[in-house]
Amino acid sequence: MKVLITGANGQVGFCLTKKLQQEGLEFLSLTREELDIGDSVKVFDVVKKYSPDIIVNAAAYTAVDKAESEVDLAYRVNRDGPGNLAESASIINAAIFHISTDYVFNGQAQGLYKEDDETAPQGVYGESKLEGERAVVMASPRHIILRTAWVFGEHGNNFVKTMIRLGRDRDQLGIVADQFGGPTYAGDIAEALVELVRRYKKEKQLPWGIYHFSGFPHVSWYEFAEHIFAEVSRQGIYAKQTPLLKAITTNDYPTPARRPANSKLNCIKIQKNFNVEMSDWKTALKNIKSYS
Numbered sequence: 001m002k003v004l005i006t007g008a009n010g011q012v013g014f015c016l017t018k019k020l021q022q023e024g025l026e027f028l029s030l031t032r033e034e035l036d037i038g039d040s041v042k043v044f045d046v047v048k049k050y051s052p053d054i055i056v057n058a059a060a061y062t063a064v065d066k067a068e069s070e071v072d073l074a075y076r077v078n079r080d081g082p083g084n085l086a087e088s089a090s091i092i093n094a095a096i097f098h099i100s101t102d103y104v105f106n107g108q109a110q111g112l113y114k115e116d117d118e119t120a121p122q123g124v125y126g127e128s129k130l131e132g133e134r135a136v137v138m139a140s141p142r143h144i145i146l147r148t149a150w151v152f153g154e155h156g157n158n159f160v161k162t163m164i165r166l167g168r169d170r171d172q173l174g175i176v177a178d179q180f181g182g183p184t185y186a187g188d189i190a191e192a193l194v195e196l197v198r199r200y201k202k203e204k205q206l207p208w209g210i211y212h213f214s215g216f217p218h219v220s221w222y223e224f225a226e227h228i229f230a231e232v233s234r235q236g237i238y239a240k241q242t243p244l245l246k247a248i249t250t251n252d253y254p255t256p257a258r259r260p261a262n263s264k265l266n267c268i269k270i271q272k273n274f275n276v277e278m279s280d281w282k283t284a285l286k287n288i289k290s291y292s
Helices: 011-023 040-050 071-091 124-139 159-169 186-203 221-234 268-274 281-291
Strands: 002-006 026-030 054-057 095-101 143-148 172-176 209-212 244-248
Touching: 002 011, 002 040, 011 026, 011 186, 040 071, 054 071, 054 186, 071 095, 071 124, 095 124, 095 186, 124 143, 143 186, 159 172, 159 221, 159 281, 172 221, 186 268, 209 268, 221 244, 221 281
Parallel strands: 002 026, 002 054, 054 095, 095 143, 143 209, 172 244
Antiparallel strands: none
16 A cells, blocks of 8 residues: 655645654655646646555645635645645556535534535635545545644644644734634644545545534634643743733734634534544644644
């Protein structure tokens, strides 16, 4: 079983590389600098030479606000890249696992989003990711699309690291309290992908399609920040008091791109088909010193 990982220096790709090392599987892990997935010729060449059984695409353009002005780049990475990888996978009869996002929804629904709910992206990032999903589906029947949300981890940039950094210098922070979702630990996403790899290695077949995987319990960004600073205080990360948190609205903090008010994903399908539980983000925060 050979696995090709793209986006190896991202939050998920980094964790997945470490976990596959521990698993003892043969893999090739490539960073953005080593493989531009938007370059179809290079993608086809790498895939043909390595001939993996599974391609895991963890590469993505994730600068949500910058995507509004860097439209071509966002689509190159988030639409064209997955399409190139899926086409290459199909040619050699490999499977492709592709990571997507809650931003494919408009965030206005009540309750939890299921995999077959109507998609309606609000900005370029979400639109480009949705087009990437469609490109994968069109190019390869042997696909798993894993939608996730609010990703954080020890490696790369994320909300947890931003809070810890800002909290060192500021006595008060305004945190959005009217957007809700499930914080998802990158290590748990990687573990879910490893479980899919194990199943495919064993059975040579999977229940293909789109799956949701994110964290629980669902919280607002404000509530997530409260938990982060509670751990910062408990573990004595700062030599001072943690900052006072002030709940603000989305309108109080305007950004170039609109954020979904509801990013809660229904993860029953992946639990049922693969026995994969939702990400336990509270446990992941217990090791908060590694994020600072």
